[in-house]
Amino acid sequence: MKKVFFFLSFLLLISALAFSKSDTKQVMPTVRLITDQTGVDDKSFNAAAWRGILDYYNDTWNNQKHRGKFYDVVTCRDQTQAFEVLKSMAEEGIDLIIATGFTFAESISKAADLYPEQKFVIIDFDSILKPNVMGFVFHEEEGSYLVGVAAALQAKEEGKNNPKFGFIGGIAGATITKFEMGYIQGIKSVFPDAEIVDFYLGGWNRKMAAKEKAKNWYDSGVYAIFCAAGESALGVIAEAKQRQLKGQKVWAIGVDSDQYSEGIYSGTKSAVLTSMIKSVEQASKLALESVEKKSFRYGTIVLSLKDKGVDFSKSNPDLKPSVIKQTEKIKQEISSGKIKIYSTYQAALRAGIAPYGLGAKDN
Template identity: 40%
Template sequence: MKYRTILIALLAVALVFSSCAKKEEAPEVMAPTFKVGLVTDLGGIDDKSFNQGTWEGIVRFAQEKGLVKGTDIKYLQSAAEADYVPNLSTFADEKLDLIVAPGFLFEKAMGEVADKYPNQKLLVIDTVVQKPNVVSAVFAEHEGSFLVGVVAGLKAKADGKSVLGFIGGMQFPLIEKFQAGFEQGVKAVFPTAKILVDYAGDFGAPDKGQAIAQKQFNAGAYIIFHAAGGTGNGMIKEAKERSEKGDVRWAIGVDKDQYTDGMYGDKSAVLTSMMKRVDVAAHDVAQMALDGQFPGGQVLVFSLKNNGVGVPDSNPNLSADIMTIVKEYATKIASGELVVSEIPAK
């Protein structure tokens, strides 16, 4: 009996140690505490372009990490440029782990806030701010625009049309990169095509975009590519309305896949889009910050080589033959065999 009692006691001790060991082997995994804030430019969070695309990248990051929208990730909308510094400062005062600002218009405000909050991690998209706590994400817009130029040239040529159009928001080197790439892409496959070019002087005026589109379509343009943010949505609206009436015209979207924006019935007036993967930039830099590898002070370039620009994977309005040629050009550009100029032809 004595030995039996000792044996039972030893078994009990062994079970206790076994239980403890198992607990140590499988510690409870806690969701990361990480907060990201987005400050929009004037277009608003649902601009179907830059702000929306950036926010979608942040939302995807949050979903992957189990973060809560409205608590761990949130945004402030700017009604005027005067709101940029106050909105950025609001998030900095909350000590968010990363603050994101999409658009070149943030350049001055971002520099000011970076100086005021030197320990705050900041991401600015589409411009360069040389501060040690700021990551600048820029894009090879001319490369992606070359590809949609190839699309436009091939589509127009196949359909017996010879006039194309480009609408920019404001005219300065960044937007001229879109024009330059588009023109080179068109001329690579359709050297005799005519390209109409207009600048709206505004990124948030759909009415202006529609008026310019009316002018270009009336002048014979078959396809128009825009790099005009919200202003360009007016061009898509005009293409859609004409196509609905049987006067088929095409729009090429920008920044994100705008196919659904051109829907009428079961069709879309958006031929393809030049995707500027602002979502990838926001997502990837948030991941770097979470991993403790925030590349402060660096300029990250998103190009065809790293899938930072390009056309959508799905292009219902394009033939397989056109997409094959587009992919061939994309490979040449990504490899460096073909170099696209950033400056429009004069």
């Protein structure tokens, strides 16, 4: 009889543990990622936000076993659709809705008023002062300074006397201006008189337009191009790969994610010298953790170089060791506050660093 009782008790214990484990799993928050038309396959900004969600649920890009149950993504063709999607998600009872990019600001703001109990996150925007909206912004100028320094130092190592540099932006505004200003200041810390050209595409999925601009610039002698325009950067990388295959030493600089692998054209040879890494993954995970731990709060969280929110990639074997060493030293000087970086065009103009006539806008 004691053996029967022990066996029944054991079964009850196992059942309780199984229920407890299942119950714990069920209390994980549900989330929807809302992106623009480039989706999570942009290999850049949206992809990074998606990776953060996958990491949180212990999934991978190739094994998204919890998709549909705990998380999913909706790609919006425009902001009118975005607002309708946000309403639909809120009415469905999703715990957290994450939108990638400042272009969602108006839609998020309207939806936050309509659904005050719904928790929203917007990445790359900090001015929605609503009690149910958490924002994440980054010191992109810090990471961009690093890739500007790395590109300029690489040019010096390669014996370039008066290298030209290019910057391609997506939609002009305060966020992309931080990328451009940091990049310019990094270059000019090595080549004070460097010629820098810029161009704004007016969108995030303009790969062919970016490729054509890169073609013209490389023809005119531009050494490296940094494209902060989401999926459009793949156009610059494609053009740089074609040039490298023909023996022309030009470089693309990746954005948001480490895009070294996108630039590979032979073996370990890549046309992406380095990338400005922006840890959007961290924003996704921090937001989800705050919901799970019931510590969600409104306001803005700022991620800097010191917080590992931005960095530069060192994946390319052709990025010279001396360049990496010097750039790492500069990274420490930025983190300590020794190097000051201007994040707005007007401030950089007043300091005499940025040239007049650029397409950058501070708002």
